[in-house]
Amino acid sequence: MRPEDILVPTPSGVCCKPGGFHIDPTRPVEKALITHGHSDHARAGHGAVLATQETLDIMRLRYGDNFAGSIQAVRYGEIVKLGGATASFHPAGHVLGSAQIRVECNGLRVVASGDYKNVADPTCTQFELVPCDVFITEATFGLPVFRHHDAAGEIGKLLRSVELFLERAHLVGAYSLGKAQRVIAMLRAAGHDQPIYIHGAMETITRYYQSRTIDLGRVELVRGANKAELCGRIVICPPSAISDLWSRRFPDPVVAFASGWMRVRARARQRGVTLPLVISDHADWDGLTATITATGASEVWVTHGQEDALLHWCRAKSLKARPLDIVGYGDEEDAAAQAEAEA
Amino acid sequence: MNRFAELLDRLAYEPGRNAKLRLIADYLRRTPDPERGWALAALTGALTFKHAKAGMIRGLIAERTDPALFSLSYDYVGDLSETVALMWPLDPNQKSGSAPTLTEVVQTLSTLGKAQLPAKIARWLDGLDETGRWALLKLVTGGLRIGVSARLAKTAVASLGNQPPDEIEILWPGLQAPYLDLFAWLEGRAERPSTRDPAPFRPPMLAHAAEKSDLARLDAADYLAEWKWDGIRVQAVAGRDQHGELVARLYSRTGEEISKSFPDLLALLRLPCAIDGELLIMREARVQSFNVLQQRLNRKSVTSKLLAEFPAHLRAYDLLAEEDEDLRDRPFATRRERLQALITRLSDPRIDISPLISFKNWSDLTAARADPASAGAGVDADAVEGIMVKRRDAPYVPGRPRGPWWKWKRDPMIIDAVLMYAQRGHGKRSSYYSDYTFGVWSKRDSGEELVPVGKAYFGFTDEELVQIDRFVRRNTVDRFGPVREVVHEPKSGLVLEVAFEGLQRSTRHKSGIAMRFPRINRLRWDKPPAEADRLETLESLLTQREHATMPTVGGGNV
Numbered sequence: 001m002r003p004e005d006i007l008v009p010t011p012s013g014v015c016c017k018p019g020g021f022h023i024d025p026t027r028p029v030e031k032a033l034i035t036h037g038h039s040d041h042a043r044a045g046h047g048a049v050l051a052t053q054e055t056l057d058i059m060r061l062r063y064g065d066n067f068a069g070s071i072q073a074v075r076y077g078e079i080v081k082l083g084g085a086t087a088s089f090h091p092a093g094h095v096l097g098s099a100q101i102r103v104e105c106n107g108l109r110v111v112a113s114g115d116y117k118n119v120a121d122p123t124c125t126q127f128e129l130v131p132c133d134v135f136i137t138e139a140t141f142g143l144p145v146f147r148h149h150d151a152a153g154e155i156g157k158l159l160r161s162v163e164l165f166l167e168r169a170h171l172v173g174a175y176s177l178g179k180a181q182r183v184i185a186m187l188r189a190a191g192h193d194q195p196i197y198i199h200g201a202m203e204t205i206t207r208y209y210q211s212r213t214i215d216l217g218r219v220e221l222v223r224g225a226n227k228a229e230l231c232g233r234i235v236i237c238p239p240s241a242i243s244d245l246w247s248r249r250f251p252d253p254v255v256a257f258a259s260g261w262m263r264v265r266a267r268a269r270q271r272g273v274t275l276p277l278v279i280s281d282h283a284d285w286d287g288l289t290a291t292i293t294a295t296g297a298s299e300v301w302v303t304h305g306q307e308d309a310l311l312h313w314c315r316a317k318s319l320k321a322r323p324l325d326i327v328g329y330g331d332e333e334d335a336a337a338q339a340e341a342e343a
Numbered sequence: 344m345n346r347f348a349e350l351l352d353r354l355a356y357e358p359g360r361n362a363k364l365r366l367i368a369d370y371l372r373r374t375p376d377p378e379r380g381w382a383l384a385a386l387t388g389a390l391t392f393k394h395a396k397a398g399m400i401r402g403l404i405a406e407r408t409d410p411a412l413f414s415l416s417y418d419y420v421g422d423l424s425e426t427v428a429l430m431w432p433l434d435p436n437q438k439s440g441s442a443p444t445l446t447e448v449v450q451t452l453s454t455l456g457k458a459q460l461p462a463k464i465a466r467w468l469d470g471l472d473e474t475g476r477w478a479l480l481k482l483v484t485g486g487l488r489i490g491v492s493a494r495l496a497k498t499a500v501a502s503l504g505n506q507p508p509d510e511i512e513i514l515w516p517g518l519q520a521p522y523l524d525l526f527a528w529l530e531g532r533a534e535r536p537s538t539r540d541p542a543p544f545r546p547p548m549l550a551h552a553a554e555k556s557d558l559a560r561l562d563a564a565d566y567l568a569e570w571k572w573d574g575i576r577v578q579a580v581a582g583r584d585q586h587g588e589l590v591a592r593l594y595s596r597t598g599e600e601i602s603k604s605f606p607d608l609l610a611l612l613r614l615p616c617a618i619d620g621e622l623l624i625m626r627e628a629r630v631q632s633f634n635v636l637q638q639r640l641n642r643k644s645v646t647s648k649l650l651a652e653f654p655a656h657l658r659a660y661d662l663l664a665e666e667d668e669d670l671r672d673r674p675f676a677t678r679r680e681r682l683q684a685l686i687t688r689l690s691d692p693r694i695d696i697s698p699l700i701s702f703k704n705w706s707d708l709t710a711a712r713a714d715p716a717s718a719g720a721g722v723d724a725d726a727v728e729g730i731m732v733k734r735r736d737a738p739y740v741p742g743r744p745r746g747p748w749w750k751w752k753r754d755p756m757i758i759d760a761v762l763m764y765a766q767r768g769h770g771k772r773s774s775y776y777s778d779y780t781f782g783v784w785s786k787r788d789s790g791e792e793l794v795p796v797g798k799a800y801f802g803f804t805d806e807e808l809v810q811i812d813r814f815v816r817r818n819t820v821d822r823f824g825p826v827r828e829v830v831h832e833p834k835s836g837l838v839l840e841v842a843f844e845g846l847q848r849s850t851r852h853k854s855g856i857a858m859r860f861p862r863i864n865r866l867r868w869d870k871p872p873a874e875a876d877r878l879e880t881l882e883s884l885l886t887q888r889e890h891a892t893m894p895t896v897g898g899g900n901v
């Protein structure tokens with residue numbers, strides 16, 4: 001049996017014919033297995049959705065109660081039989097509830113990793129290595145220049161700036177789901193005990209993280225705060241809010257942005273950021289290549305991002321490699337901006 | 344080195360001057376000697392070692408990475424040092440704490456032979472993080488551009504001891520990296536370093552900008568007036584060292600030494616003195632426009648051809664010291680007499696005294712300002728930027744004291760242009776579209792078209808900024824990253840009244856013309872874009888100027 005007989009890449013996502021389901025489809029389908037709650041992977045309107053409890057909760061918060069015909073929560077490691085295949089969910093370390101999906105059929109093992117990172121994150125379960133024959137990987141940071149290095153060091157940089165510019169608010173752009181909460185949790189881990197302020201757009205999801213017993217300390221809304229109160233504070237907001245009229249309530253903010261893209265100066269400068277923070281929820285180049293090697297897979301499919309370099313690397317290591325060209329996956333932020341535009 | 348790299352990294356992104364000062368001062372305060380001294384030397388451009396070539400860096404990375412991956416990466420990043428810094432493979436055997444100090448880097452580079460350089464740089468790169476590697480590569484290849492002037496770095500170091508920056512300028516020529524004596528003094532651990540510099544810089548006296556109403560309140564009889572020349576302000580200093588040898592130096596207004604670029608001016612300083620004056624280019628006894636001076640400033644190497652083609656001239660207006668005598672507390676009128684006598688003794692065509700404008704009352708001066716050519720400036724009138732009004736009895740006071748000196752600029756040139764593109768600002772202005780590209784009409788093959796002629800990001804009030812920002816957001820027709828193209832049609836668009844100080848030819852601009860100090864003077868909401876100015880208007884302004892200043896120069900295709 002060939003891998004393509006188990007999972008068929010289509011422009012709207014990978015489809016498992018023997019199991020009768022799609023993984024992270026970008027168009028409505030009968031049965032969808034969803035890796036995580038980011039809007040480019042988790043869309044509304046499917047017949048049935050199987051995902052972790054957290055991913056289902058996040059989809060409900062985002063799309064309302066009727067986001068799917070039916071839902072089924074699956075625990076990490078639980079094996080679900082679907083038609084002629086079995087599927088199981090394993091921690092991807094990307095955001096709360098994120099999973100890699102392992103599909104097995106006639107002894108052939110395929111892992112669709114969704115988005116993942118193989119470094120510690122206090123807000124979600126640590127990435128689990130799942131041995132397989134075919135590994136489907138993202139390539140958001142699939143160029144050797146993306147080395148995310150030490151996220152704690154970046155948090156240190158932010159805190160040193162707060163200490164030096166005591167009277168200025170520090171505005172930190174961060175994606176609403178995952179990054180914002182991770183930055184807050186890491187600030188807490190570094191000993192920052194002042195209230196942290198958030199933009200209204202990330203309130204629901206942040207409160208949800210807190211309800212899942214993730215300790216974020218005192219988190220306040222910018223909306224309720226007066227100007228004087230915000231001086232010297234750390235404020236987390238969606239990246240798009242930085243250039244928005246919204247940011248004008250801060251008299252002279254230090255503008256930071258927490259993202260793997262900040263590794264490249266031209267990208268940081270283009271955004272008008274004064275304090276780029278290299279903190280990413282995706283694996284960096286070393287993470288991607290180490291993970292691919294460790295899975296023992298002999299074949300690699302690349303879904304989205306900077307595929308060329310990663311495909312080249314795989315082939316140089318004598319691994320079979322192909323791009324999937326799925327339309328609609330991308331940067332969380334682009335997806336969020338698109339969703340805003342559509343709404 | 345990693346901490347110095349973190350400082351450079353922050354400075355590279357930080358647009359605000361005050362924030363930069365605080366970052367540098369904070370670094371200097373927290374970093375021990377001699378590391379901080381070498382950092383100060385790097386920031387002030389005082390490090391001198393032979394730079395590594397880009398080819399060597401390419402060689403290092405080629406030995407360590409797959410060429411296809413390198414080329415994809417370089418394509419994406421666009422900067423060699425940055426690409427190499429990011430791609431540099433980690434050495435798993437490297438122990439932490441093996442990062443080189445800046446001191447080690449600087450000292451090694453000044454002694455190491457060329458053959459050992461690649462291996463040394465590779466070892467350092469192994470020990471540094473991404474930012475550290477970037478800073479190291481920029482440093483060793485001489486590509487360190489972080490938007491910090493020597494003056495800013497000196498201001499930051501001065502703040503360590505609550506000293507005025509000019510104090511550092513005075514000491515600077517006598518100091519040497521890593522400046523242990525300077526830091527010791529600033530931190531109150533030692534006496535002020537003695538300055539035995541025979542030709543020191545003296546902080547300059549600056550003028551306040553005047554309106555006619557400022558002058559009306561003053562008694563014209565108390566003042567002298569001279570032309571304000573459109574060159575660069577310099578201080579030409581000569582003094583004898585301990586062996587009795589004459590040492591001559593030329594400084595910019597901010598105290599940076601520019602002697603190397605003007606050997607022709609240094610040669611005229613044959614007597615001990617400190618002259619404050621304007622550096623100009625003089626051809627056949629006529630002062631050339633600033634454009635011509637700019638061309639000399641743009642050339643990197645000073646060749647005899649350059650000296651012949653662009654002869655430098657010092658138009659003196661003040662004398663701060665002569666022999667061992669400090670003249671700064673004497674009245675201006677007295678200093679001028681001494682200056683005149685000195686120039687007579689020097690008797691050199693490359694130096695003259697800036698002539699006085701004769702006037703009895705302010706309306707005489709108003710007339711002179713409106714028509715310098717008839718008021719004594721003659722053929723040099725086009726190099727006149729305005730008028731300097733100085734109190735006869737004023738001593739020479741460093742800084743910008745209010746009252747003794749006024750500068751009264753000529754009215755700027757003005758055109759009406761159409762807003763074409765707007766870019767988001769930085770820092771405080773990052774939520775505003777505050778950088779504007781504007782254009783004027785020109786007939787092209789495709790018909791009437793707006794050609795961009797300049798960019799401006801100041802001149803408007805806070806309230807006008809809000810208005811323009813709103814206009815930009817509501818009238819966007821396209822976006823490219825942080826830039827928005829706004830509507831600019833004959834019947835819809837925003838007309839900006841742009842003021843500027845001069846024009847010059849430029850190959851970098853599509854229009855072929857570049858403006859000096861353009862700024863937004865007024866918003867012309869009342870004017871339809873079709874009525875904005877045309878490129879021909881600028882062309883004719885430019886030709887007038889060129890003909891007025893250079894009628895006899897051969898090959899004058901400047």
Ligand SMILES: [Zn+2]
Binds near residue numbers: 094115
């Ligand atoms: Zn994601």
Ligand SMILES: [Zn+2]
Binds near residue numbers: 114138330331
């Ligand atoms: Zn994704």
